[in-house]
Amino acid sequence: xxxxxxxxxxxxxxxxxxxxxxxxxxxxxxxxxxxxxxxxxxxxxxxxxxxxxxxxxxxxxxxxxxxxxxxxxxxxxxxxxxxxxxxxxxxxxxxxxxxxxxxxxxxxxxxxx
Amino acid sequence: xxxxxxxxxxxxxxxxxxxxxxxxxxxxxxxxxxxxxxxxxxxxxxxxxxxxxxxxxxxxxxxxxxxxxxxxxxxxxxxxxxxxxxxxxxxxxxxxxxxxxxxxxxxxxxxxx
Numbered sequence: 001x002x003x004x005x006x007x008x009x010x011x012x013x014x015x016x017x018x019x020x021x022x023x024x025x026x027x028x029x030x031x032x033x034x035x036x037x038x039x040x041x042x043x044x045x046x047x048x049x050x051x052x053x054x055x056x057x058x059x060x061x062x063x064x065x066x067x068x069x070x071x072x073x074x075x076x077x078x079x080x081x082x083x084x085x086x087x088x089x090x091x092x093x094x095x096x097x098x099x100x101x102x103x104x105x106x107x108x109x110x111x112x113x
Numbered sequence: 114x115x116x117x118x119x120x121x122x123x124x125x126x127x128x129x130x131x132x133x134x135x136x137x138x139x140x141x142x143x144x145x146x147x148x149x150x151x152x153x154x155x156x157x158x159x160x161x162x163x164x165x166x167x168x169x170x171x172x173x174x175x176x177x178x179x180x181x182x183x184x185x186x187x188x189x190x191x192x193x194x195x196x197x198x199x200x201x202x203x204x205x206x207x208x209x210x211x212x213x214x215x216x217x218x219x220x221x222x223x224x225x226x
Contacts, residue, residue: 031212033212033213033214035214040218040219041218041219042117042203042205042217042219043157043203043214043216044216045213045214045215048211048212048213055211056211056213091156091157095212097212101147101159101162102157102159102212102214104149104156104158105156106155106156107155107156
């Protein structure tokens with residue numbers, strides 16, 4: 001159990017560019033979550049997967065955001081045409097579900113300039 | 114709608130003093146409740162959780178929390194704070210079906226020597 005890994009740790013991009021983040025969950029965890037955390041706020045739910053199925057998406061997830069979890073393993077979160085308002089920490093977490101607790105990754109900090 | 118309120122944005126205590134961080138939740142049924150701690154630039158670490166049973170739960174690093182259904186509260190306590198406890202603390206309520214977490218806005222703890 002090596003924990004939840006997120007890559008990259010930091011990303012600086014110019015407004016209008018596309019970015020993609022990766023999350024590798026704990027291998028036996030079938031549920032994977034993405035959260036966004038802006039400065040001074042708690043994390044906000046974006047989306048989650050059970051195995052490869054994306055089961056819920058928040059209204060925060062605009063059309064510019066897309067997430068995938070091919071084969072129910074790692075997940076990617078892509079933001080197209082980034083805006084300054086997308087600057088945040090993007091957190092990934094995984095769990096086995098059924099009253100078990102999350103394990104969070106260290107996050108990817110995105111800065112859009 | 115589910116929500117979590119952390120009324121104290123910032124708390125300052127002296128090292129060795131006792132600590133209580135407040136958390137109130139709104140949820141339609143018996144909630145799953147969590148406290149997480151986050152150091153600057155890091156992901157979230159679980160301190161403790163309440164699913165059912167004993168309303169006083171013990172966590173890591175000497176923290177405990179008490180679930181009070183009548184007050185819709187889940188306050189975090191520690192009898193003697195250490196300088197290393199300085200961090201941001203988040204209370205969260207979990208959804209039974211999806212394990213999605215709703216976080217409060219956090220309480221920043223500052224510890225003076």
